[in-house]
């Protein structure tokens with residue numbers, strides 16, 4: 001097999017409403033534009049792209065796999081001949097609900113799925129309280145998928161705050177990490193850009209974070225600012241807060257060059273990373 005070293009990756013920073021049909025239509029339109037206008041080989045959607053990010057909506061919007069949303073993504077991936085990392089949706093299995101990302105290849109085949117592993121149970125005084133665990137269950141399995149380009153690690157939003165998980169995916173061979181996410185107007189301005197940059201630098205990967213657009217009418221307003229950082233930590237694309245498609249070139253030769261010139265992954269001292277006193 002000839003290995004392909006470059007790919008064009010687009011993130012669809014879509015406005016999410018409380019109407020699932022409208023959200024699916026919007027996602028489909030934006031994926032088509034990313035492929036037809038920007039030449040994307042891989043398209044990424046945000047966390048909960050068919051459902052407002054709010055516990056009160058998760059049960060009503062939940063779908064068993066394979067449901068209408070996964071069906072739409074699979075057909076579109078096949079028709080357009082692209083990889084789709086389908087953000088995430090509310091998934092129902094038995095009496096449980098998960099925050100789940102489905103990933104499809106160019107034939108429309110499911111390559112993998114990721115259930116959000118770290119639930120966003122936080123209480124920032126005077127700012128924001130959110131308890132995903134009121135409605136959602138936790139996933140327990142890290143996700144690294146194999147594509148024609150490279151291995152890609154996929155995790156969801158709050159998962160990106162846990163460097164152990166990010167490093168694990170890189171040790172599994174991931175050269176791109178993709179995070180469908182929905183930071184908010186408190187944690188977004190405080191941490192979003194720094195986290196993306198530092199995760200790219202310390203793992204020497206392309207780090208891609210996909211947010212919904214800011215919705216002023218929603219109780220939970222996503223921060224937007226979807227971004228792609230390269231393995232040197234430079235942002236090669238970043239959105240504002242509104243609806244937008246961002247696109248960047250992933251160059252695996254460049255990644256290899258960074259890893260050779262600054263061999264962080266080789267220089268790890270796993271023999272001494274133990275506290276012995």
Ligand SMILES: NC(=O)CC(=O)C(=O)O
Pocket residue numbers: 120156157158159161182183184187188
């Ligand atoms: N919504 C999340 O899962 C995470 C988030 O907003 C944050 O970590 O901040």
